[in-house]
Amino acid sequence: MIRIIFKDLEKSELAKRVADDSMNDLFNKFPDLKTSYISLTLSMQNSPTQAGPDLFTVKFNCRSGKYRGAIMQKSAPNLYKALSDLSDGLLEKLNRFGDKKRSKRLKKARGERHKSRTSSGQESESVAI
Numbered sequence: 597m598i599r600i601i602f603k604d605l606e607k608s609e610l611a612k613r614v615a616d617d618s619m620n621d622l623f624n625k626f627p628d629l630k631t632s633y634i635s636l637t638l639s640m641q642n643s644p645t646q647a648g649p650d651l652f653t654v655k656f657n658c659r660s661g662k663y664r665g666a667i668m669q670k671s672a673p674n675l676y677k678a679l680s681d682l683s684d685g686l687l688e689k690l691n692r693f694g695d696k697k698r699s700k701r702l703k704k705a706r707g708e709r710h711k712s713r714t715s716s717g718q719e720s721e722s723v724a725i
Contacts, residue, residue: 666693
């Protein structure tokens with residue numbers, strides 16, 4: 597489930613549709629995201645005291661499921677560029693997120709296996725390379 601939040605930005609059906617499309621591409625690559633609770637915050641930052649361009653920010657926050665805790669934020673002078681950057685960054689981050697959990701699980705299993713060997717009286721041998 598995806599929730600799109602507009603912060604300091606007028607609600608726009610076009611922006612909402614583009615955000616949905618970019619998230620649907622992610623759902624196709626990572627099917628586990630379909631059951632996750634995701635919030636996507638679209639915001640614009642501009643300073644009334646300083647002249648300069650507006651800065652659009654898009655923030656992805658996965659609050660449940662396999663990718664729980666995955667947060668990414670991208671900013672650009674254009675909202676659509678920020679969405680594109682976020683989509684590209686999330687492809688990389690979510691791939692690493694799955695690898696990180698897998699490597700932690702393997703490391704824990706190795707530690708338990710090593711612990712059971714040493715507690716049963718067998719000494720583990722270490723070889724220096």
